[in-house]
Amino acid sequence: MTHYTATGLDSRKLAFWAFIGSECLLFGSLISTYLVYKGRSVRGPTPQEILNIPLTSVSTFVLLTSSLAMVLALAAVARGDKLWSRVWLFSTAFLGSIFLGFQAYEFTEFVHNGLTITTNLFGSTFYTLTGTHGAHVAVGVIWLLTLLVRSFQGKLGPDKALNVEIAGLYWHFVDVVWIVIFTVVYLIQ
Amino acid sequence: MATAVAEVKAEKASLGSTLWSWLTTTDHKRIGILYGVTAFVFFLIGGLEALIIRAQLAHSGNDLVSAETFNQLFTMHGTTMIFLAVMPLSAAFFNYIVPLQIGARDVAFPRLNAFSYWVFLFGGLLLNASFLFGAAPDGGWFGYPNLTSKQYSPGLNIDFWVIGLQVLGIASLAAGFNFVVTIINLRAPGMRMMRLPVFTWMTLVTQFLVITAFPVITVALVFLMFDRFFGTTFYSTAAGGDLLLWQHLFWLFGHPEVYILILPAMGIVSEVLPTFSRKPLFGYAVVVYSGLLIGVMGWGVWAHHMFAVGMGPIADSVFSATTMLIAIPTGVKIFNWLATMWGGQVQFRTPMLFALGFIAMFIIGGLSGVMHSSAAADLQQTDTYFVVAHIHYVLFGGAIQGIFAGIYYWWPKITGRLMNEKLGKWHFWLSFIGMNLAFFPMHFIGLLGMPRRIYTYSPELGLDTLNLVSTVGAFLIGISVLIFIYNVWWTRRHGEVAGNDPWRAATLEWTIPSPPPPYNFSVIPEVVSRLPRWSVTQMKAIPEVPPEPIHLPGGSYWPVVTAFGILVMAAGALLHSLWVVLLGGAVLVVGIYAWAFEPFEV
Numbered sequence: 001m002t003h004y005t006a007t008g009l010d011s012r013k014l015a016f017w018a019f020i021g022s023e024c025l026l027f028g029s030l031i032s033t034y035l036v037y038k039g040r041s042v043r044g045p046t047p048q049e050i051l052n053i054p055l056t057s058v059s060t061f062v063l064l065t066s067s068l069a070m071v072l073a074l075a076a077v078a079r080g081d082k083l084w085s086r087v088w089l090f091s092t093a094f095l096g097s098i099f100l101g102f103q104a105y106e107f108t109e110f111v112h113n114g115l116t117i118t119t120n121l122f123g124s125t126f127y128t129l130t131g132t133h134g135a136h137v138a139v140g141v142i143w144l145l146t147l148l149v150r151s152f153q154g155k156l157g158p159d160k161a162l163n164v165e166i167a168g169l170y171w172h173f174v175d176v177v178w179i180v181i182f183t184v185v186y187l188i189q
Numbered sequence: 190m191a192t193a194v195a196e197v198k199a200e201k202a203s204l205g206s207t208l209w210s211w212l213t214t215t216d217h218k219r220i221g222i223l224y225g226v227t228a229f230v231f232f233l234i235g236g237l238e239a240l241i242i243r244a245q246l247a248h249s250g251n252d253l254v255s256a257e258t259f260n261q262l263f264t265m266h267g268t269t270m271i272f273l274a275v276m277p278l279s280a281a282f283f284n285y286i287v288p289l290q291i292g293a294r295d296v297a298f299p300r301l302n303a304f305s306y307w308v309f310l311f312g313g314l315l316l317n318a319s320f321l322f323g324a325a326p327d328g329g330w331f332g333y334p335n336l337t338s339k340q341y342s343p344g345l346n347i348d349f350w351v352i353g354l355q356v357l358g359i360a361s362l363a364a365g366f367n368f369v370v371t372i373i374n375l376r377a378p379g380m381r382m383m384r385l386p387v388f389t390w391m392t393l394v395t396q397f398l399v400i401t402a403f404p405v406i407t408v409a410l411v412f413l414m415f416d417r418f419f420g421t422t423f424y425s426t427a428a429g430g431d432l433l434l435w436q437h438l439f440w441l442f443g444h445p446e447v448y449i450l451i452l453p454a455m456g457i458v459s460e461v462l463p464t465f466s467r468k469p470l471f472g473y474a475v476v477v478y479s480g481l482l483i484g485v486m487g488w489g490v491w492a493h494h495m496f497a498v499g500m501g502p503i504a505d506s507v508f509s510a511t512t513m514l515i516a517i518p519t520g521v522k523i524f525n526w527l528a529t530m531w532g533g534q535v536q537f538r539t540p541m542l543f544a545l546g547f548i549a550m551f552i553i554g555g556l557s558g559v560m561h562s563s564a565a566a567d568l569q570q571t572d573t574y575f576v577v578a579h580i581h582y583v584l585f586g587g588a589i590q591g592i593f594a595g596i597y598y599w600w601p602k603i604t605g606r607l608m609n610e611k612l613g614k615w616h617f618w619l620s621f622i623g624m625n626l627a628f629f630p631m632h633f634i635g636l637l638g639m640p641r642r643i644y645t646y647s648p649e650l651g652l653d654t655l656n657l658v659s660t661v662g663a664f665l666i667g668i669s670v671l672i673f674i675y676n677v678w679w680t681r682r683h684g685e686v687a688g689n690d691p692w693r694a695a696t697l698e699w700t701i702p703s704p705p706p707p708y709n710f711s712v713i714p715e716v717v718s719r720l721p722r723w724s725v726t727q728m729k730a731i732p733e734v735p736p737e738p739i740h741l742p743g744g745s746y747w748p749v750v751t752a753f754g755i756l757v758m759a760a761g762a763l764l765h766s767l768w769v770v771l772l773g774g775a776v777l778v779v780g781i782y783a784w785a786f787e788p789f790e791v
Contacts, residue, residue, distance in 0.1 A: 006376040011297040015370045018400055022362060026404035029438060033408070033423070040429040117421055121429050124421040128411070146782075 016166050020173050027177050030132060031184055034125040041120035047189050050115055052106065059102035060182050063137075066095035067175045070168045077151075078161040086151050089164075092171065093144035096137050103134050126185065133181055136174045143167050213744035215299035216707060220306050221285030222603070227310055228277035234317065235269035236670060238262045243627070243663040246656050249648040259644035260327035261346070265316075267330030268350065271450065272357050273313045275584065278592045279453035280309075283368055283392050286599060289698035289705065290386045292377025292714045294741070297370040299791065300748045300784060305364040307752035312356035315759055319349035326350035329642065331443070332413070334424035334435050339417045345763065351414045352759045358403045358410075359755060365399035368392060377697075379716035383477070386696045387470060390477050391456030394484040395449050401488075402445035409438035418765070433498060440491035448487040450584060451551075452480060454591025455522060458544045461594050462526055464694040465541035466533030469720055472525045479518035479525075486515045496564045497571040505564040512562035519555055523548060538692075539613030543594035546621050550586025554579055557632070572642075575635030581628040585666075593620075593673075601691045605703045606684030612676040619669035626662025630655040695720035700731050711735035742791050751780030 005011060073088030107127070110116075117127040147167060150156045156164070202210070214220060242262050245253045254262065288296055296302050319325040324345040328337040337347045372385070372393045385393075412423035413435070422428035424435055463470045470476060492500060492508040526548055535541070557579040561567045570576055593616075601607045634655050639646060646652065690699035699722060701710060711732050718724035754777030761769030 004378075005374040006378075006380070007374055009374065011370050011374045014374055015298065015366045018366045018369045022366070022400040022404050025401050026408060029405050029408035029441075033412070033434065033438075036434065037430070040431075042427075042429045117415070117419060121422055124415070124423055128415065128421075 225281035231273035238266040243660040247660040261325035293375040304748035308360035311756040316353035387459035388456035406442035444491040457595035461544040468533040471528035482518040540598035554582030573635035578631035601687030623665030747784035
């Protein structure tokens with residue numbers, strides 16, 4: 001699979017960088033909309049009344065830790081270490097799932113406290129932004145679990161490290177987006 | 190699935206296997222032809238809509254169509270021409286020509302390329318299926334809420350539009366990633382960036398605009414869809430929302446989109462002019478950098494579509510200034526094209542006529558564009574026929590004429606036969622006269638006070654004659670397109686056989702047979718200069734028969750299955766049926782996994 005390319009870069013990796021660039025515009029539009037509409041809701045609940053910063057700090061920490069696991073997974077796959085590539089791939093997916101669990105809990109709490117997607121502008125922008133991010137994490141978890149299955153099938157040797165590297169690019173990107181969202185939505189109110 | 194060339198036999202294939210081979214094809218040339226034919230059919234549909242619009246406006250107080258039908262006609266005319274005609278007609282050339290110009294055997298991701306085409310086809314069919322339900326979109330191609338909010342557009346019309354455009358966005362994005370990577374990564378040895386043909390360069394800029402602009406409209410459309418389907422409040426002023434949010438997001442996409450439509454045509458013209466002036470393009474580097482600059486600056490002018498909404502003097506001044514600035518790289522290109530012809534041996538073949546028509550008409554459209562950049566003047570022109578005149582000089586006089594230049598220019602490469610010159614000239618002159626009759630009076634119609642998008646007008650306005658002239662012009666364009674179709678039919682039987690290089694052109698695609706063999710290049714060329722066929726330092730000749738067997742990727746039906754999953758999801762969303770959406774999602778997931786794991790070597 002060593003094709004000649006004009007830049008020496010693998011085409012899939014290049015395509016993925018282009019995809020990430022495109023995703024920046026997607027999240028950029030969502031985050032801008034959140035900021036533009038901040039404080040314009042005509043009725044509550046407001047972010048100050050409802051956001052649970054300690055809880056989300058924990059889930060943020062979990063997601064950041066998963067990026068570390070992702071790095072270790074790639075290193076393990078690249079050196080052909082089957083056991084540890086499985087451990088770290090599973091850990092990454094597992095930590096991602098925990099983050100999603102936190103988000104599901106958070107959304108349920110909010111709905112009980114009277115904030116749905118139709119309640120006010122805060123609800124509309126908040127759920128759309130964080131929901132889009134959550135959907136990205138969910139896709140990432142499924143992707144990682146697929147890689148884990150491939151590993152158990154014995155089809156994830158060092159020659160396939162690029163597959164893991166690209167999944168890692170995606171995972172780290174989704175993580176970085178969360179740092180921005182966490183800062184903009186939760187920390188700067 | 191390596192295909193040794195010697196094994197390819199000229200058997201008469203059965204209809205079934207022919208259909209199957211097109212359905213599963215991953216060959217960029219076949220996908221290019223699919224794009225071209227499909228987009229041309231949509232071009233005819235959009236043209237027919239335009240003719241009905243012009244027939245309705247032929248004289249005052251006409252009642253050929255109702256106001257409701259008229260709204261559907263102009264909305265679908267705009268949407269069709271932009272998303273289903275001009276963009277995919279350009280995509281036909283991206284697909285067919287770009288790999289040939291950079292010395293590649295295919296695009297970087299052949300199956301993704303097929304997927305783009307099928308999603309585009311399904312999206313186009315979905316949009317037009319709205320006619321069958323008598324519920325074609327009727328909120329204008331710009332879809333401003335609250336006009337398009339549930340309250341004022343309760344029917345299916347806007348649902349078709351909102352969902353159809355999201356589907357088409359997927360197709361454009363997938364193709365965008367594919368061509369960015371193809372152009373950057375699949376260049377033949379020696380094909381440095383500054384040796385790329387200008388058409389390929391403009392394709393690259395266009396694709397960068399696509400992958401950055403389409404996410405923005407996707408977000409705007411998702412908000413509108415949520416407002417309509419789930420009762421969110423993004424575009425609800427009662428809930429504190431701002432209707433200008435849509436306008437900003439839409440034009441943030443919409444203005445780069447204008448350059449997505451025109452840059453490929455500029456690229457085509459930059460290929461045609463040197464060939465028929467027998468001179469290299471004047472100031473290649475400047476033309477390339479101007480194109481890049483247009484792409485970058487295209488992101489900073491969007492609010493000139495919004496001078497009438499009252500953004501305040503600062504914003505108005507800033508966007509006036511940026512809009513005037515973007516005229517500079519455009520003007521630079523025009524002077525480069527003129528200088529290319531200066532002192533050359535100009536040959537007035539049909540592609541050249543269309544290229545010259547492009548320059549002349551684009552100058553008129555560009556000048557009225559600069560007039561809009563003055564916010565004070567623009568207030569008089571907003572929502573009048575003056576703007577309609579402007580966009581048609583840019584998009585018909587510019588984009589469509591550029592595309593026809595490309596069709597006549599590359600037709601011999603694609604089919605192996607030259608189109609009829611006499612019919613081609615009839616086509617050009619009728620369409621050239623027709624477009625000026627149709628669109629030039631619109632400047633006056635607009636300045637004299639006729640608003641756009643109204644289904645009729647009163648005789649007191651005194652615009653009957655000018656409107657009739659415009660209608661006659663539109664039908665002349667219609668006749669010219671019929672001549673083109675006849676030319677295509679005639680050429681199939683009687684067209685002169687072209688050979689490799691009927692125009693004695695400079696770029697790489699003319700070194701190989703017409704039509705090109707499935708593998709394009711029997712050996713990957715070593716490029717030694719920007720104009721490989723005109724340089725003193727000649728590149729190594731490309732043998733007629735490949736010296737060794739060539740590996741070609743096989744076909745795959747997973748792209749069309751995956752695309753079908755998206756169509757089912759879209760249809761489910763239209764029907765408000767979660768089960769159908771989930772079913773489509775299941776097809777999509779199966780398609781993606783089967784695609785990822787099928788043995789397929791590029």
